[in-house]
Amino acid sequence: MVMENNNYIGIDFGGTNIKIGCFSIDMNPVRDRPPLAAVRHQGCLASNGMKPLWKTSIPTDAQMGPTAVIDRMVDTIKEMAGKKNTLFETIKAVGIGAPGPAKYTEGIIIKCANLPKFTNVPISKMLKDKLSKPVILENDANAACYGEFVAGAGKNIKNMVFFTLGTGIGGGIISDGKLLRGSDGNAAELGHIIIQINGRLCTCGQRGCGEAYASATNTAKRATEAIEAGGKSSLEAVLKKNGQITCKDVYDHLAKGDELAKKITDETAEVLAVLCVNALHYTEPEKIVFAGGMIAAGKPLLDRIKFYFNQHIWKIKQEDTVEICFATVGEDAGIIGAAALAREL
C-alpha cells in the first residue's frame, strides 16, 4: 500500500480522451491536512512534490451518454487502484477538469461542443454517488493552470496567468496563491478577451476575441485566407497538396523564410502580446505562462510575443517584473491540477 490516506484522483475530461491519474500529496507530518494554499506557501508541494502513483487514458466515447461514460470512469479508477496496489480506500477525493461553460460550483456540465449528449449533466454528484468520495468540478484550463502552478513554471510565485494555445485559447489565473474562480467557476476565459472591437468573428459569437486571431486553428485559418485572397507563399503548395494548412505548417514555413508565414505568425504574436498586456493590468502576475500544442513552435513564437509585449506595454512604469514563458509540466498538467484541487475538499 502506498502513502495511505493521502491519495487524490485527477481527471482530465476531454472530447476525445479521458485521462485519469492518482497522486499522493506528501504532507508535512507535523501539520496534518493544512489548507492547500497553506501547503503551497510552505513550499510543501514545491519541495516534496506530488508523487504520481499511476495514470491512464481511456477513449471518451461521449455519444454513449453520460451514465455509460461515468460508469467507465468509475470502473477504470477502481481497476487501476486495485492493479497498482493503491487501495481504493486510500483515495480521499476526486478532481475533474472539464470544458465549459458549466455551473462549476454546482458540479454541472451545461453543454459542450466536444461532448455531445452532455447537457445539464450533474457529473460531480454522479461520480460522488458511485465512488462515495468528494468530487470537485473545475474548468479544464483552470485545472491545467493549477497543475502548472503547483508543479511547473508557477512554483515559488503567488500570481500567475496561464494561456493554453490549441484549437481555442483557454486560460487560468492564480491570484495570491489561489485559483481565481469567479462567481460560478467561469472566470479566466482569456481567449475571449476582446482586443479588437467589432473585429474577426469568434466561434463563441463575440467579435474581436484574442482566440479569433491567435489560436492554432485561427493562425492556420488566417494563412489559408491570405493565400485564397491571392497572397504569395510557399504554403500554397501545402494547401494544394493537403487541402488544408495547419499551424505547424505555418511555423515550418516561417523557419524557411516565407514572408506570408512571417506576417501571419507576427499577427498571432502581437495578439498574444496584447493579451499579456491586458493580463498584467488585470491581475498583475509575476509570470505569464503559455501552454498547449502551439508552444511546439518554440523560440520564434516566444521571442515575438516578448517583442510585441515591449511595444505595447505602457511606458509610465517599467514593467521588468513580469516574466513571459512556456509551461514546463506538459500534458499531465490537467490531471495534476485536478488532483491538487481535490485536496481542497
Added chain:
Amino acid sequence: MVMENNNYIGIDFGGTNIKIGCFSIDMNPVRDRPPLAAVRHQGCLASNGMKPLWKTSIPTDAQMGPTAVIDRMVDTIKEMAGKKNTLFETIKAVGIGAPGPAKYTEGIIIKCANLPKFTNVPISKMLKDKLSKPVILENDANAACYGEFVAGAGKNIKNMVFFTLGTGIGGGIISDGKLLRGSDGNAAELGHIIIQINGRLCTCGQRGCGEAYASATNTAKRATEAIEAGGKSSLEAVLKKNGQITCKDVYDHLAKGDELAKKITDETAEVLAVLCVNALHYTEPEKIVFAGGMIAAGKPLLDRIKFYFNQHIWKIKQEDTVEICFATVGEDAGIIGAAALAREL
C-alpha cells in the same frame, strides 16, 4: 469618547485635495478582531456598518514637498481627533489611497503626474513614524472600490468589478470577497485594458486603451476633434464660446437631440461595454459598478452600456447573472475603503 479601540482613519490622497475620515467599525462582541474578509462575510460590516465619526478635507499643495504635506496630514488627524472627541489613542490604523504607479506593498509612491515632488516617497513609513500607527498604502481606485464593496453596491456579493470614470478610468476588483491586489498592488488598471490594437494613443503610452476613448476627458476630446474635422453639431457653439467642450456638455447636447453627441456618447458606451465583457471573462463578477464624475450622465449612459454589452457578449452561455450598475456610496468611497482596508493591519 466614542467606540474606543475600534477606530480607523481613511485618507484619499488626491492631486488637489486630501480627504481624511475617521470611522468606527462595529464589531461582533463575541468575535474580537476577526480578519476583515471574515467580518465582511459574516455580514457585520453590511449590517452594522461603518460609523463615520468625522471627516475633513485639506488642500494637497503637493509642490510644498512630501515632508510638509505629510506633516499637515498628521496635524489634521491629531487636531480632528481631539476636536471630535475621538481620542488619538483609539485610532488603531491608517489606510491611504493614492494614485499609482507605486510600490504599494512597500508603501512607496514612485511618481505621479498630479503630485509633483512625490518621487520615491516612502509615505507609509513616514506616516507610521509620525503617527505611531500601522499604515497601509493602496491604489486610490482600489480603495474606492473597497469602499463601494463594504458600504455600497457591493454589499452581499463576493465578486465585483469597479470602474471610476473621470479624467482617466480607474479600476478595482473584488474576488471571492477580497481586494485583488496583484504581485505589487498594481492590479486592476482597468482603464488600460487594450480594446483596439494600435488604436488611439493613451496618456499612459499604450495605444487602444479603454481610457483613450471612454474617460470623461476623452469623450469630450473626441467631440472636439469631430467638430474640428468638420462635424456638424450644436456643440460647435459651446466650443466657440468656452474654447473647450466638457463631457457634461456632450451629454447635455445628447439630451437635446444632437446627432454628433449621440455618435460620440455611443462610442463611449460601446467601449465601456466591451470593458465589461472583458471584465466578466477575467474574474466573473456578480456586479460591475461604475463610479466617478461621469456617472452624473445617468440613465442615458447606463442604458447604452447595457445595450452594447448585450451586443458584444458571447452567445454560448446566457449571461443573465452579471448586473451592471452605478455606484451608490459617492465621493466618500475612497476614505471608507481606505479605513476598511486599514482594518486588515
